Amino acid sequence: MATPTISGSGLTAVETCPAEVQEILHAVTTGAELTFEQGVILAMAQDAALEALVAVADQLRQQTVGDAITYVVNRNINFTNVCFVGCSFCGFGRGPGAADAYSLSFEEVVRRAREAWERGATEVCVQGGLPRDLDGFFYRDLLRAIKHAIPEMHVHAFSPMEIDYGVTKTGMALRDYLRMMKDEGLGSIPGTAAEILDDRVRKELSPNKLPAGRWVEIITAAHELGIPTTSTMMYGHVEEPPDWVRHMLLLRTIQKRTGGFTEFVPLGFIHENTRLYRHGGARPGAKREEHLRVHALARMLLHGAIKNLQVSWVKLGFEMSLACLQAGANDFSGTLMEESISKAAGATFGEYVPPEEFRARIRSIGRVPAERTTTYKIRRVFDKPENDPRTAAAQLPMARTESHVTYTESAY
Numbered sequence: 001m002a003t004p005t006i007s008g009s010g011l012t013a014v015e016t017c018p019a020e021v022q023e024i025l026h027a028v029t030t031g032a033e034l035t036f037e038q039g040v041i042l043a044m045a046q047d048a049a050l051e052a053l054v055a056v057a058d059q060l061r062q063q064t065v066g067d068a069i070t071y072v073v074n075r076n077i078n079f080t081n082v083c084f085v086g087c088s089f090c091g092f093g094r095g096p097g098a099a100d101a102y103s104l105s106f107e108e109v110v111r112r113a114r115e116a117w118e119r120g121a122t123e124v125c126v127q128g129g130l131p132r133d134l135d136g137f138f139y140r141d142l143l144r145a146i147k148h149a150i151p152e153m154h155v156h157a158f159s160p161m162e163i164d165y166g167v168t169k170t171g172m173a174l175r176d177y178l179r180m181m182k183d184e185g186l187g188s189i190p191g192t193a194a195e196i197l198d199d200r201v202r203k204e205l206s207p208n209k210l211p212a213g214r215w216v217e218i219i220t221a222a223h224e225l226g227i228p229t230t231s232t233m234m235y236g237h238v239e240e241p242p243d244w245v246r247h248m249l250l251l252r253t254i255q256k257r258t259g260g261f262t263e264f265v266p267l268g269f270i271h272e273n274t275r276l277y278r279h280g281g282a283r284p285g286a287k288r289e290e291h292l293r294v295h296a297l298a299r300m301l302l303h304g305a306i307k308n309l310q311v312s313w314v315k316l317g318f319e320m321s322l323a324c325l326q327a328g329a330n331d332f333s334g335t336l337m338e339e340s341i342s343k344a345a346g347a348t349f350g351e352y353v354p355p356e357e358f359r360a361r362i363r364s365i366g367r368v369p370a371e372r373t374t375t376y377k378i379r380r381v382f383d384k385p386e387n388d389p390r391t392a393a394a395q396l397p398m399a400r401t402e403s404h405v406t407y408t409e410s411a412y
């Protein structure tokens with residue numbers, strides 16, 4: 001592959017860090033696929049080694065995807081917060097009798113999707129809790145309702161946990177179920193419910209959640225049927241750095257087999273309103289260095305496999321997002337309109353950011369904003385501020401059902 005290409009500030013940073021880290025950083029820039037052991041060394045990087053990791057990840061990003069920072073204009077629609085699964089890291093799920101339990105009608109979901117379309121959204125991201133009494137074909141019918149009303153809207157919907165639930169409820173075979181959803185217009189699947197793909201860790205987070213092997217099976221089947229998915233990892237709770245490495249290497253293996261991941265999204269654990277943290281079972285989310293380490297590590301370990309690395313601004317906030325976009329990431333995720341997700345667990349971000357604000361923030365670090373589709377086709381590059389559209393979309397009002405605290409899982 002390419003000859004060594006560390007240069008500029010990256011080279012200076014590399015020269016000041018320990019020899020074993022230098023060796024790994026040089027190896028990755030020449031196209032070497034990093035091993036688990038090399039990944040763990042990078043995952044523990046501190047001080048000069050972390051600085052070098054960040055610098056080289058940024059350079060690798062530049063060489064792989066250039067200087068554009070992409071985003072999608074989308075809307076999240078979380079159709080219910082009623083859920084029996086009881087993940088300990090979740091601040092969103094409610095019992096059916098809770099005072100703030102809600103379920104949106106199909107009409108309301110379609111109204112929101114239509115409103116989003118009229119304001120320039122190309123995607124709706126549709127996920128929810130898992131109510132016990134859900135009809136077997138609920139997900140299909142909801143999808144059908146949206147696609148019937150707005151055929152061109154990309155529907156990015158239903159996590160592997162929800163797909164698994166639909167399969168169980170209908171009694172269909174997994175592939176038949178996925179084929180049915182694809183035929184109904186399912187555009188892509190969020191790679192949520194991944195948390196850490198290791199059953200030892202999953203048992204601590206959520207013993208009722210689908211096992212890691214089932215997540216892989218569903219994702220792989222979706223890819224093989226031509227349904228792309230994202231991939232995610234939740235960090236900053238009970239896991240250790242080697243768990244990140246194992247998780248990322250598993251995603252790399254899947255991607256090499258299927259090519260179906262559009263991106264990887266590290267999701268920092270938002271701890272405040274969660275049982276996991278309150279009962280002393282987890283650390284209080286990641287700090288700045290850990291956020292940088294995880295994003296830069298992902299760029300290194302997924303190099304040559306998954307080229308898009310997304311920041312979740314809802315969880316990180318803008319300042320930290322911009323730092324991670326200079327540590328290997330290249331995608332700013334979605335504008336989300338009203339985002340009804342992360343605040344339940346204590347996040348302070350996540351309602352609505354107009355595209356013009358995304359563009360201004362991207363330019364503030366000397367990069368080029370570009371609007372993309374869900375599957376990373378570039379819709380428009382905003383290389384000259386003077387050519388930007390003049391009119392700003394009005395902020396959408398928060399619906400009453402969304403003014404409750406919201407959850408951590410699916411803002412991507």
Ligand code: SF4
Pocket residue numbers: 083084085086087090091092093128129130161206407409
């Ligand atoms: S993370 Fe999802 S599945 Fe788990 S309790 Fe919350 S809403 Fe339910």
